[in-house]
Amino acid sequence: MLEKPDAQNLLATARAAVLEEILPALPPDKAILARMVAAAIGLALRETTAGQDWQDALQARLRRLVAAPESRLLERLAAEIREGRHDPGTPRHAEVAAWLRDHARLRATISAPRALG
Amino acid sequence: MxxxxxxxxxxxxxxxxxxxxxxxxxxxxxxxxxxxxxxxxxxxxxxxxxxxxxxxxxxxxxxxxxxxxxxxxxxxxxxxxxxxxxxxxxxxxxxxxxxxxxxRVEGVAAPHRVVKDATLGGGRAACVAALGRELARIHAIRPPRADLGFLGDPPADAALAAIAALRRRLDAAGTPRPVLEWGLRALERKAPPPLPPVLCHNDFRTGNIMLDAQGVAAVLDWEFAGWGDPHADLGWFCAKCWRFGQVAQEAGGIGPRDAFLAGYGLPVDAGRLPWWELLATIRWAVIAADQAARHLSGQERSLELALTGHMVPELEWDVLAMAEAL
CATH class of the missing domain: 3.30.200.20 (Phosphorylase Kinase; domain 1)
Structure with a gap:
């Protein structure tokens, strides 16, 4: 059992310290950097909170979409899309489109959750 | 020095x-x-x-x-x-x-100030109309031009050339990006036929334009200029990713698109704009990913570059919606 507070708690506390205590004391030319620090901590916090399950689920679906060695699945999908093999009217078009939406949405949940509305 | x-x-x-x-x-x-x-x-x-x-x-x-x-x-x-x-x-x-x-020109180029400070640019609609006129003057420069010979011959098809250039860049970066490929493939299927080439600024957007209280003080950053389809600049300026949070102001986050196009004045094929706006979104995603790669390689350790890479998923989310609507 690791010592508490855990990473999530520490990151959230550090982010609050940057925004509430450090930022107001900084000259304007350093404020942008402090905001970036807070943004980076927020991002790391969301990544920690999200865990690994969603990535595993996406990877499992990807395995069913394309045939390639595990480390080259994404590369294979990208190549097949470029070749037009998942254009509208092809058998896997809808399935690939749905996978891509989830792939983008789940990454945006961490990188830019506000963009998802 | x-x-x-x-x-x-x-x-x-x-x-x-x-x-x-x-x-x-x-x-x-x-x-x-x-x-x-x-x-x-x-x-x-x-x-x-x-x-x-x-x-x-x-x-x-x-x-x-x-x-x-x-x-x-x-x-x-x-x-x-x-x-x-x-x-x-x-x-x-x-x-x-x-x-x-x-x-040396005095003015403000910082994008977040430009989109929020209504005292800049001589009024929001007037400002984007003036920017439209600036772009029309740029597009009045046509090949051949001996003084601009270093730009090379215009591409036979600017749209297909732009797709090929982004694919080369994705290949060079080495990270597979199926969503961007999806967008590029949609563009390829629906590429508009070529138009006579004009000089494109190729980075005409909020952040590269200096404003003062009266209007446009300077169009800056000419390092990517080249021959191409004029709609490339119109699409780059209007793309959602360059509105700096002021999404409703479709012309660069500053003002209405209609006023911008009215100021531009030259014939615009409205059907080409969504195509070039999607290309703009993919282009910015490719650049953003490259910026993060510079940080990740250790070549230039930078929090700003690192965070820029995290814009890619949001851009990809937009790419999927735009490709669907194309």
């Missing part, structure tokens, strides 16, 4: 042997180019200039300073609001690298 050598060269170029440098200060920004605020006394009168040169040990990734000087000169001659280009020194022996000198 060898100030004595610079003074000697400027004295000769300006025809005033008594020219005096009163201040020379490095300006912030520009990882590839260096800008210096250069104050001189010329014929007894104070002049405020900018000296623009390459950063040391930077590989050529965009136009050279002499080429940029030619572009600025062509733009100024066409009536585009640019800082007056004054002197070009292609001789590397003076300060160690080629440089040029242009007039």
């Amino acid at each position: 060898d100030e004595a050598a610079l003074r000697g060269w400027l004295a000769q170029a300006s025809g005033d042997a008594g020219l005096r440098i009163t201040a020379l200060t490095r300006l912030s920004g520009g990882a590839i180019q260096q800008n210096w605020a250069l104050d001189v006394e010329l014929g007894g009168a104070a002049q405020r200039w900018v000296l623009r040169t390459d950063a040391p040990a930077v590989l050529a990734v965009s136009h050279t300073r002499p080429q940029e000087f030619s572009l600025l000169s062509a733009a100024r001659e066409a009536g585009v609001t640019v800082p007056a280009p004054l002197f070009l020194c292609a001789d590397s022996s003076v300060i160690g690298r080629p440089f040029f000198v242009m007039a």
Whole structure:
């Protein structure tokens, strides 16, 4: 059992310290950097909170979409899309489109959750 | 910077042997180019200039300073609001690298201020109309132009050339990005037929345009200019990713799209704009990913570059919606 507070708690506390205590004391030319620090901590916090399950689920679906060695699945999908093999009217078009939406949405949940509305 | 050598060269170029440098200060920004605020006394009168040169040990990734000087000169001659280009020194022996000198323009370019501060630009609709007129003047520059020969021959098909260039860049980066491929493939299927080429600025967006209270003070950053489809610039300026949070203001986050296009005045094929806006979104995603790669490679450790990479998923989310609607 690791010592508490855990990473999530520490990151959230550090982010609050940057925004509430450090930022107001900084000259304007350093404020942008402090905001970036807070943004980076927020991002790391969301990544920690999200865990690994969603990535595993996406990877499992990807395995069913394309045939390639595990480390080259994404590369294979990208190549097949470029070749037009998942254009509208092809058998896997809808399935690939749905996978891509989830792939983008789940990454945006961490990188830019506000963009998802 | 060898100030004595610079003074000697400027004295000769300006025809005033008594020219005096009163201040020379490095300006912030520009990882590839260096800008210096250069104050001189010329014929007894104070002049405020900018000296623009390459950063040391930077590989050529965009136009050279002499080429940029030619572009600025062509733009100024066409009536585009640019800082007056004054002197070009292609001789590397003076300060160690080629440089040029242009007039120093006062104004605000910082995008988050430009989109929020309604006192800038002479009114929001008037500002985007003026920007439309600036772009029309740029697009009035057509090949062939001996002075712009370094731009090479125009692409036979600017749309397909743009797709090919982004694919090459994705391949060079080496990270598979199926969503961006999906967008590029949609563009390929629906590529518009070629138009007669014009000079495209290729980075005409909020952040590269300096405004003052009256209007447009300067169109900056000409290093990516080239021959292409005029809709490429219109799409780049209007793309959602360049509105800096002011999404409802479709012209650069500053004002209404209709006012921008009315100011532009030249014929616009409205059907081409969604195509070029999708291309713009993919192009920015590719650039953002490359910026993060610079950080990740250890070449340039930077929190800003690192965070820029995290814009990619949001851009990809937009790419999927735009490709669907194309």
